[in-house]
Amino acid sequence: MTTFFGAIADDFTGATDLAGLLARSGVRVSLRMGVPKDEPSDTAPLEIIALKCRTSPVNEAVDETQAALDWLRRAGAQRFFWKYCSTFDSTARGNIGPVAEALMRALGTDQTIYCPAFPENGRSIFMGNLFVGEQPLAESPMKDHPLTPMRDSNLLRLLGPQVTLPVGLANRHAVAKGAGSLRDRLVQLRNEGVAHIIVDAVANDDLHIIADACRDMPLLTGGSAIAMPLPEIWLKQELLTRHGTSTAHRAEYGPAIILSGSCSEMTNRQVSAYLSGGRQGFRLNPLALAESGENAACEWLSAQAPDVTPIIYATAEPNDVRATQQRLGTERAGMLVEAALAACAVKARDLGYRRFVVAGGETSGAVTKALGITQLDVGAEIAPGVPWCFARTAGHDVAITLKSGNFGSDDFFTKALEVLDA
Ligand SMILES: Nc1ncnc2c1ncn2[C@@H]1O[C@H](COP(=O)(O)OP(=O)(O)OP(=O)(O)O)[C@@H](O)[C@H]1O
Numbered sequence: 001m002t003t004f005f006g007a008i009a010d011d012f013t014g015a016t017d018l019a020g021l022l023a024r025s026g027v028r029v030s031l032r033m034g035v036p037k038d039e040p041s042d043t044a045p046l047e048i049i050a051l052k053c054r055t056s057p058v059n060e061a062v063d064e065t066q067a068a069l070d071w072l073r074r075a076g077a078q079r080f081f082w083k084y085c086s087t088f089d090s091t092a093r094g095n096i097g098p099v100a101e102a103l104m105r106a107l108g109t110d111q112t113i114y115c116p117a118f119p120e121n122g123r124s125i126f127m128g129n130l131f132v133g134e135q136p137l138a139e140s141p142m143k144d145h146p147l148t149p150m151r152d153s154n155l156l157r158l159l160g161p162q163v164t165l166p167v168g169l170a171n172r173h174a175v176a177k178g179a180g181s182l183r184d185r186l187v188q189l190r191n192e193g194v195a196h197i198i199v200d201a202v203a204n205d206d207l208h209i210i211a212d213a214c215r216d217m218p219l220l221t222g223g224s225a226i227a228m229p230l231p232e233i234w235l236k237q238e239l240l241t242r243h244g245t246s247t248a249h250r251a252e253y254g255p256a257i258i259l260s261g262s263c264s265e266m267t268n269r270q271v272s273a274y275l276s277g278g279r280q281g282f283r284l285n286p287l288a289l290a291e292s293g294e295n296a297a298c299e300w301l302s303a304q305a306p307d308v309t310p311i312i313y314a315t316a317e318p319n320d321v322r323a324t325q326q327r328l329g330t331e332r333a334g335m336l337v338e339a340a341l342a343a344c345a346v347k348a349r350d351l352g353y354r355r356f357v358v359a360g361g362e363t364s365g366a367v368t369k370a371l372g373i374t375q376l377d378v379g380a381e382i383a384p385g386v387p388w389c390f391a392r393t394a395g396h397d398v399a400i401t402l403k404s405g406n407f408g409s410d411d412f413f414t415k416a417l418e419v420l421d422a
């Protein structure tokens with residue numbers, strides 16, 4: 001079936017987040033991990049390509065997203081979406097703006113919007129400032145993120161240095177008056193030469209208005225939630241059909257394992273809650289990994305009874321993470337943990353584990369890559385933005401969920417297993 005909507009996500013948990021929200025429409029969503037090597041075939045109306053480029057050098061991120069765009073265009077896509085984090089995670093140089101500008105050039109469009117709001121997960125934007133729950137972004141736990149610490153809450157200030165063309169704001173007053181008023185504001189900003197528009201949103205109703213106002217734009221950018229209303233809008237316009245709904249399947253899955261490389265406040269709580277239930281866990285210490293590699297973790301895993309659902313985690317509190325980064329360097333510490341969790345995933349698969357719960361975007365990229373997973377079908381949501389997915393690896397059907405660092409409730413890990421068993 002021809003693709004209508006083509007999305008490019010800057011990390012793997014972000015891609016499954018988007019896939020889960022789009023799948024709520026009942027229209028088939030297909031998720032590719034990395035730019036497919038083959039020409040488009042068996043494509044879905046809603047196609048997502050997951051990249052791992054959030055923290056890559058800018059030129060690499062631009063080249064990769066361009067390759068993804070080319071593939072999506074060959075699949076027939078007519079509307080495009082650049083998905084980044086609902087907390088606008090970005091390195092100091094930042095990839096969000098340069099990638100958006102490159103996509104705009106390639107698509108011949110002079111304006112796009114930026115809306116990372118995700119009200120169901122507590123992310124809202126007011127007067128251009130991003131809030132996490134009731135806290136401004138820069139006062140939220142995101143200020144301590146291991147790779148992309150966010151120290152400013154103002155999206156105009158964050159985006160401005162990343163782009164060459166002017167940045168402007170369509171504020172909540174323009175949004176609250178409805179799609180017509182918002183369209184007028186976008187035209188006004190276009191006439192003033194503003195190419196990059198931050199759009200306020202504090203509730204799902206705002207997202208519906210924004211999606212309606214922007215439904216004909218070739219390129220939209222944001223978190224997953226701003227894309228959520230689009231399939232319904234396009235179904236009404238008969239640009240999409242529900243034909244070919246999701247093919248997510250279930251098989252007889254084997255034992256489950258949890259792999260956590262996220263150090264977010266929420267993942268710290270989830271790991272503690274899981275361990276306090278008396279579960280078997282192995283803590284990866286990056287300093288020990290630097291000394292002697294991941295063998296100890298793999299040996300520990302081999303010694304576990306398959307029905308205990310073990311957890312292997314590097315999850316640590318911000319002070320610990322900072323101390324480790326000072327000793328090893330941020331990048332090296334991250335790479336060591338990602339490589340170890342990837343090796344544990346492969347070991348687990350070889351030991352017969354068939355259900356994988358993975359926490360953290362970079363971590364998920366490393367794990368799915370090591371498992372050789374290239375395509376995912378999307379299943380039931382465990383929490384907003386965290387669906388179960390189904391894939392094949394080394395000839396086996398597996399279920400895998402990729403949890404964004406900040407998503408889910410304290411009992412996420414046990415809940416994930418219950419949702420799959422239900
Ligand atoms: N104890 C640790 N010390 C230093 N770095 C760590 C430690 N544990 C994990 N890391 C690294 O921190 C990074 C965490 O990023 P990751 O994207 O996996 O999680 P996240 O940012 O919480 O998730 P998301 O991107 O979905 O919000 C990874 O590169 C991981 O390897």
Ligand SMILES: O=C(O)[C@@H](O)C(=O)CO
Pocket residue numbers: 011013014015017018084085086087223224361385404405
């Ligand atoms: O938008 C979010 O918060 C998530 O999908 C994400 O991108 C986490 O890396």
